[in-house]
Amino acid sequence: MLKDLSYKSEELKYQLLKFMDEYVYPNEQVYEDQLNEGESRWVVPPIIEVLKEKAKAQGLWNLFLDDEEYGQGLTNYEYAHLCEIMGHSLIAPEIFNCNAPDTGNMEVFIKYGTDEQKKQWLEPLLSGEIRSCFSMTEPDVASSDATNIQGSIVRDGNEYVINAKKWWTSGALDPRCKIAIVMGKTDSNAQKHQQQSMILVPFDTPGVVVKRYLPVFGYDHAPHGHAEVHYNNVRVPASNILLGEGRGFEIAQGRLGPGRIHHCMRAIGAAERALELLCKRAEEREAFGSKLAEKDVIKEIIAESRIEIEQARLLTLHAAHKIDMAGAKAARKEIAMIKIAVPRVSLNVIDRAIQVFGGGGVTEDFPLAAHWANARTLRLVDGPDQVHLRDVGRLEMREQLK
Amino acid sequence: MLKDLSYKSEELKYQLLKFMDEYVYPNEQVYEDQLNEGESRWVVPPIIEVLKEKAKAQGLWNLFLDDEEYGQGLTNYEYAHLCEIMGHSLIAPEIFNCNAPDTGNMEVFIKYGTDEQKKQWLEPLLSGEIRSCFSMTEPDVASSDATNIQGSIVRDGNEYVINAKKWWTSGALDPRCKIAIVMGKTDSNAQKHQQQSMILVPFDTPGVVVKRYLPVFGYDHAPHGHAEVHYNNVRVPASNILLGEGRGFEIAQGRLGPGRIHHCMRAIGAAERALELLCKRAEEREAFGSKLAEKDVIKEIIAESRIEIEQARLLTLHAAHKIDMAGAKAARKEIAMIKIAVPRVSLNVIDRAIQVFGGGGVTEDFPLAAHWANARTLRLVDGPDQVHLRDVGRLEMREQLK
Amino acid sequence: MLKDLSYKSEELKYQLLKFMDEYVYPNEQVYEDQLNEGESRWVVPPIIEVLKEKAKAQGLWNLFLDDEEYGQGLTNYEYAHLCEIMGHSLIAPEIFNCNAPDTGNMEVFIKYGTDEQKKQWLEPLLSGEIRSCFSMTEPDVASSDATNIQGSIVRDGNEYVINAKKWWTSGALDPRCKIAIVMGKTDSNAQKHQQQSMILVPFDTPGVVVKRYLPVFGYDHAPHGHAEVHYNNVRVPASNILLGEGRGFEIAQGRLGPGRIHHCMRAIGAAERALELLCKRAEEREAFGSKLAEKDVIKEIIAESRIEIEQARLLTLHAAHKIDMAGAKAARKEIAMIKIAVPRVSLNVIDRAIQVFGGGGVTEDFPLAAHWANARTLRLVDGPDQVHLRDVGRLEMREQLK
Amino acid sequence: MLKDLSYKSEELKYQLLKFMDEYVYPNEQVYEDQLNEGESRWVVPPIIEVLKEKAKAQGLWNLFLDDEEYGQGLTNYEYAHLCEIMGHSLIAPEIFNCNAPDTGNMEVFIKYGTDEQKKQWLEPLLSGEIRSCFSMTEPDVASSDATNIQGSIVRDGNEYVINAKKWWTSGALDPRCKIAIVMGKTDSNAQKHQQQSMILVPFDTPGVVVKRYLPVFGYDHAPHGHAEVHYNNVRVPASNILLGEGRGFEIAQGRLGPGRIHHCMRAIGAAERALELLCKRAEEREAFGSKLAEKDVIKEIIAESRIEIEQARLLTLHAAHKIDMAGAKAARKEIAMIKIAVPRVSLNVIDRAIQVFGGGGVTEDFPLAAHWANARTLRLVDGPDQVHLRDVGRLEMREQLK
Numbered sequence A, B, C, D: 001m002l003k004d005l006s007y008k009s010e011e012l013k014y015q016l017l018k019f020m021d022e023y024v025y026p027n028e029q030v031y032e033d034q035l036n037e038g039e040s041r042w043v044v045p046p047i048i049e050v051l052k053e054k055a056k057a058q059g060l061w062n063l064f065l066d067d068e069e070y071g072q073g074l075t076n077y078e079y080a081h082l083c084e085i086m087g088h089s090l091i092a093p094e095i096f097n098c099n100a101p102d103t104g105n106m107e108v109f110i111k112y113g114t115d116e117q118k119k120q121w122l123e124p125l126l127s128g129e130i131r132s133c134f135s136m137t138e139p140d141v142a143s144s145d146a147t148n149i150q151g152s153i154v155r156d157g158n159e160y161v162i163n164a165k166k167w168w169t170s171g172a173l174d175p176r177c178k179i180a181i182v183m184g185k186t187d188s189n190a191q192k193h194q195q196q197s198m199i200l201v202p203f204d205t206p207g208v209v210v211k212r213y214l215p216v217f218g219y220d221h222a223p224h225g226h227a228e229v230h231y232n233n234v235r236v237p238a239s240n241i242l243l244g245e246g247r248g249f250e251i252a253q254g255r256l257g258p259g260r261i262h263h264c265m266r267a268i269g270a271a272e273r274a275l276e277l278l279c280k281r282a283e284e285r286e287a288f289g290s291k292l293a294e295k296d297v298i299k300e301i302i303a304e305s306r307i308e309i310e311q312a313r314l315l316t317l318h319a320a321h322k323i324d325m326a327g328a329k330a331a332r333k334e335i336a337m338i339k340i341a342v343p344r345v346s347l348n349v350i351d352r353a354i355q356v357f358g359g360g361g362v363t364e365d366f367p368l369a370a371h372w373a374n375a376r377t378l379r380l381v382d383g384p385d386q387v388h389l390r391d392v393g394r395l396e397m398r399e400q401l402k
Helices: A007-037 A046-057 A076-086 A102-112 A115-126 A248-284 A296-326 A332-362 A368-378 A385-401 B007-037 B046-057 B076-086 B102-112 B115-126 B248-284 B296-326 B332-362 B368-378 B385-401 C007-037 C047-057 C076-086 C102-112 C115-126 C248-284 C296-326 C332-362 C368-378 C385-401 D007-037 D046-057 D076-086 D102-112 D115-126 D248-284 D296-326 D332-362 D368-378 D385-401
Strands: A131-135 A152-156 A159-170 A177-185 A196-202 A208-213 A226-237 B131-135 B152-156 B159-170 B177-185 B196-202 B208-213 B226-237 C131-135 C152-156 C159-170 C177-185 C196-202 C208-213 C226-237 D131-135 D152-156 D159-170 D177-185 D196-202 D208-213 D226-237
Touching: A007 A046, A007 A076, A076 A248, A076 A296, A102 A115, A102 A131, A102 A177, A102 A248, A115 A131, A115 A177, A131 A159, A131 A226, A152 A177, A159 A177, A159 A196, A177 A248, A196 A226, A196 A248, A248 A296, A248 A332, A248 A368, A248 D385, A296 A332, A296 B385, A296 C296, A296 D296, A296 D332, A296 D385, A332 A368, A332 A385, A332 B368, A332 D296, A368 B332, A385 B296, A385 D248, A385 D296, B007 B046, B007 B076, B076 B248, B076 B296, B102 B115, B102 B131, B102 B177, B102 B248, B115 B131, B115 B177, B131 B159, B131 B226, B152 B177, B159 B177, B159 B196, B177 B248, B196 B226, B196 B248, B248 B296, B248 B332, B248 B368, B248 C385, B296 B332, B296 C296, B296 C332, B296 C385, B296 D296, B332 B368, B332 B385, B332 C296, B385 C248, B385 C296, C007 C047, C007 C076, C076 C248, C076 C296, C102 C115, C102 C131, C102 C177, C102 C248, C115 C131, C115 C177, C131 C159, C131 C226, C152 C177, C159 C177, C159 C196, C177 C248, C196 C226, C196 C248, C248 C296, C248 C332, C248 C368, C296 C332, C296 D385, C332 C368, C332 C385, C332 D368, C368 D332, C385 D296, D007 D046, D007 D076, D076 D248, D076 D296, D102 D115, D102 D131, D102 D177, D102 D248, D115 D131, D115 D177, D131 D159, D131 D226, D152 D177, D159 D177, D159 D196, D177 D248, D196 D226, D196 D248, D248 D296, D248 D332, D248 D368, D296 D332, D332 D368, D332 D385
Parallel strands: A131 A177, B131 B177, C131 C177, D131 D177
Antiparallel strands: A152 A159, A159 A226, A177 A196, A208 A226, B152 B159, B159 B226, B177 B196, B208 B226, C152 C159, C159 C226, C177 C196, C208 C226, D152 D159, D159 D226, D177 D196, D208 D226
C-alpha cells in the first residue's frame, strides 16, 4: 500500500494474522465436521461461539465500525486491511463479529435507530448474541433497479402492515436471527426515489415465513443461508419505521459504500488464499518430468494473479480512502469501480488455482470452489456488473465534459 | 453445419427433439423432487427408468454406438448432432443410455471384451439394466500425466491383485453400478507407456471400498456421484485383464476421441439452453425504463454467445468428421482443440445467462448454475487445458516445420 | 473443412499455392523496392503488371466472380478457399484481379450496369486495365449508420450534380483509377432507406478532387491509398445513376455479403502467414537456455492461434456456404458474425507473432505489422464491431422468440 | 492517488498542466507540419527548440532527475505524476528534456561518469544541446536474454575496438545525437553476467554506420528514429569504458527501474488522452437515433477504460514509491509487474477510442494510432511480456514458499 497504516492498525493486523493462524485455519475443518454432524444443517456449530469469545477477549471485535463509541474507530482504509485478512477464511468474518448483513444493519441502527431500538437490537448485535437480516431483493422483479421493488408497507393506525415476497435475505435461516430490516413501498405516488421505506420487523412476528433456502451453485451456506422470506400481513408498531417514510433509498445508499469495501477486501483475501494454495501445490506436484512450479506456464498464471490482485487491492484501498476523506457519496464512482473490478479478479485467481489443483479444485478438500461460488455471487449482489458499468460510464462522461 | 446429415440422422434428430419436449424437460423437476424425497440421495428416482423405457421403445437408444451390430451405426459426425440435443438437460443422456462413463466402457467391451465378458457386462449395459464406472485418476498424483499413476495390479497365480486409491470414479455411487474398469501398473520396469494395464473389477468384489462422494461446486451429482474408491487387495481372475498386460494406455487413448466429442457436444447443448433461457428472460424483465431485450448491452452478450457457440459447434463437428474419416489417432490435434475451446465457450455463455438472471441464476430455480459447474469440471476431465494446449502446440509446430 | 471442394476448385487451389510460392512471395520485396525507388509513392511498381499477366495466362483471374459468363463460376464457398490463400500476401489480391473495391464494383456492374456501362467500365476492370473506387463514407458523420450520409446527388436536366465530401475512398490515388461509384442522397424526403442513390462518376470529371491520402497506422498503402475525395459540383449524365433513384441501400446491401467473405478469408490468410512465421522463428531463436519452440508458453500461443484460426475459418466457410444456398439476405446474421469474429482472431494471431519476433515484429522486415494494421482497420470497415453485434443480437433474439 | 504529493510537486504539476495547454497541444500540428515541410524527415522541426527554451525558462526541465545537484530532486513517486502528463503528447517529453534514452543516459553519466565525461557529455545533455543513444539490442539474437548479445568490445592497447551490429538504437538518426552508450562483450569466458561491458562511443567516431531507420508499424518516428547501427572496428580510448570491464549488466539493471516508471506513466498519459478524446467524440457523434454518449455500450467501454487506467496508475505509483523507499533492486517484482500490466491497459483504452472514432481513429487526424503504435512497442522494449511474467512468477513463488 502507498499510505502507511496507523500504529494501532498495524498492531491489530499482526494480532489478527496470529489469530487466523492459531484459531481460524485449524478450525475450518472442525466447523465443517460439526455442521455435518449436527442434527440439521441449520444448527450453529458450537466451535463458532468458542472462537467468538476468544476474539472478543482479544479485542478483535466489531473492527468494521468506524464509530469510536461502538467500535474501534478505525477508518475504512484501516479496516480494509483487516477485512482482507478475514476474507481468507469463509468462517472468519463471523468470528470477529464482522459479517454481513449484520455489519450494515448495525451501521443503520447507529445512524438511524432510536435509543430504544439501539437497546433492543443494536446491543445484542454488537455483542454477537443475535443475528439479523436484510430483506430488499424480490424474485419477481429486476431488483438491481430498486424502483422496481413491489413489497408494500402500509400504515394502519399505530402500525404498519407489511406484505412482501423477498429473497436473498441472507442469514434468515440462522437460528439466532432475531430482526429483519425490510424495504418496501410506502407511497407509490411519491417521487421515484421517495416511494420506498425501511422498517424493522422482529423475526418472530406473525406472518414472517421463511419459505426455503436458496442454494448458491450447490452450496446451502448453512447455518446462515440465503432465504426466500414472505411477509404476509405482518404488523409492526409504527415506530419501527426507520428515519421516516420515503427515506428507504437514502438509507440504502448510505450502507452501500463501506459494505462494498468489505465485500471487495474479503474477495481479495480469498484470492490471496487461492494464490498461496496454488503456489504450494505447484511446489508439491510433478507432471511430465518436472515440478509444476518449474513450468513457465505456471509461473505465468502466478504472475498474472499477482498483478491482478495488487491492482484490485490498490483500487479498493483507494476507494476506502476516498470514503474516509470525502464521504461515500463523493466516492460513488470509486465504489462502483471496485464492485466491478474486484470480483472478476478474485474469480480469475481462484479459477487458476482450481485449474492447478485439477479435480481436487472443484471439491471441498480445498476451499477453492466454495470461495469461487461466493465471488461469483458477488458479481450479482447489489446489482449485476452491467448496472455499475453504466454508472461509472455516466459519471466519467460527466467529469470529462465539464 | 456445412455437411448434410443422412436422412436417418435427420429423422432421429427430430424424433429426439420431440422426445425432449414431451418427456425430458417436463420431468426435470419431477426427477429433482423424487431425488429429494427419496430415502437417501443415492436412490435412483423412479422417473428415470420410466423414461428409459419410453426412449428404448422409440429406438432412441444407444445412439452413440457407431457399431452397427450393437448400436445404430451412426457416425461420430451424425451422433454429435443428437448428443448436443441431449446436452440441453442434465438428466437426458441417461434416458437414452448415452451417459458417461457407460458409453466409453461399452465401447471398450465391444472392442476388447471376450465373448464371456460381453455377455456378462456388455449386454446388461446395452439394455440399461446395470451401470459401470471407470477408475483411473488418483488423488495423490497429477493424473493428467498418466505415467504418474501408482495403483498396482499384480499377478498372483490365476488372479490379479489390485491395490489402488482412485477418485473421480463417476457413477460408482449409483446403486446399479456393477462393474469397474480399473487402470493401474502391472510392470514398473516396462517402457513408460507399457507399464499400465486395465482390468475388470466386479463392483461387489471384496476389497472394493467406496469411501465418499466428491462434491462439484457443492453439487453431489446424486444418485450417480463421483466417488473416491479404494481397491484394497482386490482379487479378480487373470482373465479380467483387458487386451493383455501393458495395453492400458492403448485402451485409454482409444476411448478418448469419441468421448470428447460427446462431452463437447453436450457442453454446446448446455450453452444453447442457457442462451435460450437468457433470451426469454431478457424479453420478460424490465429495468431502468425498458425491457432487457431492448438494451444494446444485452444484445451484445447475446451476439457474443451466438458467435462463440457457432464456432465451437463447427470445430467439434469438424473433429467428429475427422475421426470418422481418418480415425481418432489422426484427429488427435482436432480432439485436443475442442477439449480446450468448447468448455470455455460453454462457461462463457452460461455465465452471461447467470448474469442476466441475477440472483436467480446461481440457484436451482434455473438449470444454469448446475450446467456451469459441469462445464467447469470439463476443463479438468482428461487433464487440464494446459496439457492439451501443449499437445496442440507441439503437433502444430511439427506440421509447420515439416 | 467439412464439405469437399469440387475437383475444379481443388485444382485451382493447388495451382494458386504454386503460383504464390513461385511468383508472389519472392516478389514481395521487389514490389517494396520498386515502390521506394519510384519517382513517387503513387506510381505502380512495374512488377505488378508482370505478375498480373502471368496470373491471367494461367487462368488465375477474376476467381471471385461466381458469374459463369464473366468469371469462373465458383461458389462463394469455393472461392473462399482461394481467397484465403491470396490473403497471405498483401500484394497478392491485385495480381489475380481479386482486389477490393474493384471486386465489389465489378459485381455491381454485372448486376446493375447497362450494356454501355459494362462495355465502358466493366470490361477494362475485368481485364485489369483500369481500377475503380467506391465513395460512401463521410468524415463528418458516423457513417456506420448509412442514413447519416449527407453527400447530395441532385437532378438537373439530363444530368446529376454531385456535391459530397467523402473519405476512405480506397484506390482513388492509384493512377489507374478511372471510375468511382458514389453514394449520396437524392431525396431527403423519401423513406429512410430510399433517400440514397449510387451514381457513376468518371474520375476525370471536373470537380473531382483527391484531397489527400489517409494513413493507416502510419502506412500510406501506396500506390492505391485511401483517399479523401471531394466532389464539388460534379456533373454526370443522368444515365449514370445505378438502378434508379433511391436504390442506393439496396445496392449497398447486395455487395456486402461476398465482400465480407473476401475480407474475412484474407484476414484468415494473414493469420496463417503469421502463425507460420511465428513457428519458424520459434524454431530458430534461443533464449534462456533453450529454443523458443521448446518452451511451453510458446506452445500455448501456437495452440491458441490454431484453435482460433480453425474456428474462424469454419465460421466463414459456413457463412459463404449459406450465401450460396440461401442468398446474402438469408445469411445476414452469419455475415455479421464473421465481420465481428474474424478480424479479432487475425489480430490476436498476428499480435502473438509480433511478440515472438520482438522488435523485428513491428518493422517492415517481416509482413506482420502491415498485416496487423490491415486487420485492425477491418474492425471498422462497413461499421465498427458494435454495430454488427447489435445486429446479430437482434436477429438472434428474433429467432429465439419466434 | 493515496499518498499526497509534496507542495513543490503539486505546484510543478499545475504549472506543467498549464504549459501543456498553452504550448504543447496547440503546437502538435505545427510540429507535424514543420516535419513534413522540412527538406527531409530527419531535420528537427524548429518549434521544438522554441518550446524547450520556454520550458527551461519556467523550470520545467530535467524533472526526471531525483539528483538534487543536477535535477530538481523529485522522488520517482513525484515525478511519475508529471511524467504521466507529458505522456499525453508525443512531442512533450523532449520539450522538458525528459525523453528516452537521454534520461537513462544522463543517469548513467551521473552515477558512473568521470568528471571529464560529465563535462563533455552530461552537461550538454542536461542543457538540451545534444542528444544521445543507447545501443544494446541486436537483430541476430533474442536480446531479451541479454546474455545472448554478441557485439564485441576488445581491448587493444590504450583503446577498445568495438564490432557490433545493433538495432533499436533510438534517437540515432537525430542530427543532434552526439554520443552512444554501447553494450557488448569484453570477456566471453567470464561468468555469465560479467561478460558484458558498456562503453562510450562518440557518434562521429569512424566506423559508426547508421544503416537505416526501423519503422514502427508505418511510423518513422522522425526526426529521432530507431536505427540499425553498425559499429565496424570502432576505436575509442580505454577510458571510455563505464565503471570497468564486466560491469555492463550492473549498469543495465540500474537504469531499468526509473526508466520503466517513465515508460509506464507516459503510457497511462496516452490512455488518459485517448479516453478524453473518446468521451468528447461520443458527445459529438450521433448514430442510430441517439448520441454515442447516450448508448450503454459506449458507457461500458468508458467505464472499463477508467477502471483499467486507475488500477494501472496505482500500480505504477506503488512501484515508484517502492523504488523511492527501498531501491530498484527491492522493487524488482513491482517494476516487472508494471512493465506487463500498463502497456496492455494503454493499448486497450486507445483501441476502444479508435473504435469510437471509426475510420478517423487509424489516421493521423487524431493522435490515437500513433500512441497505439508506441504502446504496442512498449510490450517489447526491455524484453517481451513473457520474460517479465516469468520473472514475476519466479519472485512470487519464492516469497510464497519462504
